[in-house]
Amino acid sequence: MSLSIATINLLNYLAPPDAFYDFLNIYDSAQWQAKTDWLSRQINDINADIIGFQEVFSIEELRLQLLELGYPYFACVDKPTISEEYVYSSPVVALASRFPIHNAQAVTAPTSSAEFSFSRQPLRASIHHPQLGWLDIYVVHFKSKRPIFIDNDNRLDSQTTSKNERSHQDIVEQWQQEWMGECRSTMQRALEFHQLYQAIVQRKLETQYPVLLLGDFNQELSQQEFAPLTSVQCFRQPETEPLILPYRLFDSGAFWYQNSPQRRPTTHYHGANGSILDYILYSCEFTPLAEFPIASLSEYKVWDRHLINPHYADDAQASDHAIVSITLIPYL
Template structure:
């Protein structure tokens, strides 16, 4: 009997991965030696347990440290397409964390995802567009699966930018300001997140059709997939009404929806907790090639995994020694 080929694809938000003596956002936001040792041991142990073929990361400040950690674990191919930025007055204080990707197999290409200018014009985005965190678009060739295009993403957070300057007021407890933040501010956050998702979605489908390749979009979406801002990313195509070949070769699906172990789960497990409430914010979207329910499937089995042992729904503050997100992964056999 032939030995089945197995691969694992994973995502992990590292929560401010910043090696001392550097700080994240503020001079006092830093790790002491004991906290940093706990942090790196946690991440190392988790990655060893997952044993990924490809893993994407979010909230990376110390790029070189993470690269060395991954290479020690056999993930010898590592890439980023952007770098965090130091504060102009305090160079050890870092801003703008980046996404990263690591793999046991070499990349055939790695690039920063650039938005299509015609798409931006169509979406009436006249200003100079910039991702909150630049996505990575990379290609990897895996035996049995062929070429796979992977997107490492971290969409705009739900954090609302202050509108105080528009009211000529610095009072953050102003009732009118609070109302505006809960309405207009929240809507602006959703629009920004949806625009980022639209650009990635367009590029993924266009690349699928042009290159006939499998696709994975992995990372922290900072929203639930069924939200108005993101629900279009897994829309199914309408029935064919013409005699042309069926248009079913492109598209994205939540990999959880066709995992063979979901029957043992009452509901999709939360990947993040806020004030005791769990939400699914991290996703692995996959193309049709990963669906084991096809007539002649390439992937024979797919299992979904949520590594949340470090999360505590009752915790009200972040524990920087770990992460405030669970790691997620899909494991496939051919």
């Protein structure tokens, strides 16, 4: 029995009459129907056993839609922020499965402090597969690249200040504030990943369950934020590599394309620039590197037609991210 997993950024999944981020951002009934219809088509086409979601506002509506699509098990461990009773911000992640979900909970930062919190709370749940046994599934949505401003930045609002009113010094100050904000954003994303990875390792030390980590990373894995993924041994101690291997995470897409002449598809576009932001990582049990692998990667797929060749009638309310899915075949 194969196991298929997918990750989907839903892009503002919020049922009317509520609004996302601004009181004007409300889907009308036709737009909401188009959005839910688009999602149903994607899920039916992908036919995954386990799906992680990002940018969820309407939790109960998503649960009911997935139930109708054949996913009786659903987990969400956080709630979005609501202001003025109907304006939603801070979307959450969720997990749907054809297999029973056990022990779904929010991930706790191992080295938590008053100065750190996840921008979006990661989810961890355990699933028992008939052939693969117990698996730990993590769903994440790391901090975006949007700059983080702090109160004492005293930043200028360029939308309300005319060009004539803005001095040379104003522009330079705004420029500095923006790149300092981007630096804070990078640091937040790095902290989120490091804290999550520590929690994953500590959990695996306790259970030895194989791990699947899926979601929107909001940055490419090659960036410094995700440096622990390339750490294979203790510093200048090569003999420690076999002991660390069970706790490493591997990029399914990198495995799939490592010997392929094809270029790995991007999952998100900002204008004409594409990036790979959506990932499914797994522990060594699903790779040939393990002493006793339990499954092999038989398919890695990026569902991106709505991005590269959209049809307005079908894709007007589509996500701005591609969907990533993989299929694992257990060893007999």
